[in-house]
Amino acid sequence: MALKKCRECKQQVSNNALSCPHCGYRKVKHEGPLGWFVGLTSGGRILVLSLVAIFFIVGQFVPDEIGAFTGSQQFVEEQLGANGEVRFCTYSDAEVQDLGDGRFRVTAYFEKDDLPGSEKRTEYVCVLSKNESGAWSVEELDM
Numbered sequence: 001m002a003l004k005k006c007r008e009c010k011q012q013v014s015n016n017a018l019s020c021p022h023c024g025y026r027k028v029k030h031e032g033p034l035g036w037f038v039g040l041t042s043g044g045r046i047l048v049l050s051l052v053a054i055f056f057i058v059g060q061f062v063p064d065e066i067g068a069f070t071g072s073q074q075f076v077e078e079q080l081g082a083n084g085e086v087r088f089c090t091y092s093d094a095e096v097q098d099l100g101d102g103r104f105r106v107t108a109y110f111e112k113d114d115l116p117g118s119e120k121r122t123e124y125v126c127v128l129s130k131n132e133s134g135a136w137s138v139e140e141l142d143m
Helices: 042-061 064-080
Strands: 003-005 012-014 086-088 095-100 103-112 120-130 136-142
Touching: 064 086, 064 095, 064 103, 064 120, 064 136
Parallel strands: none
Antiparallel strands: 003 012, 086 103, 095 103, 103 120, 120 136
């Protein structure tokens, strides 16, 4: 007979016991898609729910502005037909405006090596919109 600690009171209990003789905690096999969650101790459930809440809150604050900024970079690369030869400014150097209704205006710049030893900085303005499925489309791109 093997012994293990009770999940609630931490006393030694036979792994064959259906309940803890010390505190009465019942070992119940939980099945279904959320069985793992139901089988957690109360502290474990609080931890899981806290993590879910944090991810939800953080997800609310990972703004579409960042998605618009990175989307604008993709559209500029497509327009230039460039593969890795373009260096974009950082997000903090760009200006991203929320125009409402899932539309954003990104004003930023990129540097491109035209000739060895020379760099050309080019400013661009890109107006993007995000559809219901989360995909970005360009409405306007001026370089």
